Amino acid sequence: MTAPRLIMFDMDGTLIDSGAVIALHMATTFRDHGLDAPTQEMSHSVIGLSLELAMERLAQCDAETAIVMAGTYRNHYRAMLAVGDAHEPLYAGALDALNRLKAHDASILGIATGKGLSGVNRILALHALADHFVTLQTPDHNPSKPHPGMILRACAETGIDPACTVMIGDTTFDMELGRSAGARTIGVTWGYHARVALEESGAHIIIEDYADLDDAIEKVLN
Numbered sequence: 001m002t003a004p005r006l007i008m009f010d011m012d013g014t015l016i017d018s019g020a021v022i023a024l025h026m027a028t029t030f031r032d033h034g035l036d037a038p039t040q041e042m043s044h045s046v047i048g049l050s051l052e053l054a055m056e057r058l059a060q061c062d063a064e065t066a067i068v069m070a071g072t073y074r075n076h077y078r079a080m081l082a083v084g085d086a087h088e089p090l091y092a093g094a095l096d097a098l099n100r101l102k103a104h105d106a107s108i109l110g111i112a113t114g115k116g117l118s119g120v121n122r123i124l125a126l127h128a129l130a131d132h133f134v135t136l137q138t139p140d141h142n143p144s145k146p147h148p149g150m151i152l153r154a155c156a157e158t159g160i161d162p163a164c165t166v167m168i169g170d171t172t173f174d175m176e177l178g179r180s181a182g183a184r185t186i187g188v189t190w191g192y193h194a195r196v197a198l199e200e201s202g203a204h205i206i207i208e209d210y211a212d213l214d215d216a217i218e219k220v221l222n
């Protein structure tokens with residue numbers, strides 16, 4: 001019998017392609033606050049952090065200003081949802097991969113994301129994925145990535161050792177989160193950070209397609 005293992009997924013840039021929506025709301029938020037809008041590339045570089053930390057980095061402002069700007073961003077995001085205009089599709093192959101893993105007896109799935117819990121629950125419901133994940137880790141009750149807290153809490157909730165845990169994500173924040181928690185890491189190239197950055201931040205394996213995920217998990221956990 002295979003020992004239980006915990007498979008943790010990042011959300012934005014790994015499961016869902018939300019970059020365009022996030023860059024749009026970042027630009028509007030910055031203009032509201034009298035600042036030049038960040039480029040799409042700059043907005044993409046902070047996806048994965050908590051919204052407050054992302055604002056601090058992008059606007060190079062203090063924590064209090066970042067909290068106010070994060071509030072503005074959330075208002076724009078909610079206004080978009082209210083008119084049913086969200087476009088946050090799953091990446092190609094994600095659903096099949098999640099279904100394969102869910103059917104695997106020894107695999108327990110979780111989420112570790114910079115997204116707030118209400119946003120996570122909305123996305124999971126939108127894509128009929130709520131039953132796939134046993135543990136959801138967000139900045140609502142954890143420090144932002146790359147602090148190891150999200151993985152350590154998921155391990156504590158599920159009773160699985162970090163050494164039997166893998167963190168799958170598209171950014172250096174995910175690789176640092178996994179590494180610092182003592183977990184294995186898989187970088188994915190379809191998201192928002194470059195392959196070389198994933199390599200430099202300690203990805204154990206990098207994949208370019210969801211079809212390669214199952215093999216990559218077997219490799220990093222054995």
Ligand SMILES: [Mg+2]
Pocket residue numbers: 010011012013014047048169170171191
């Ligand atoms: Mg991400």
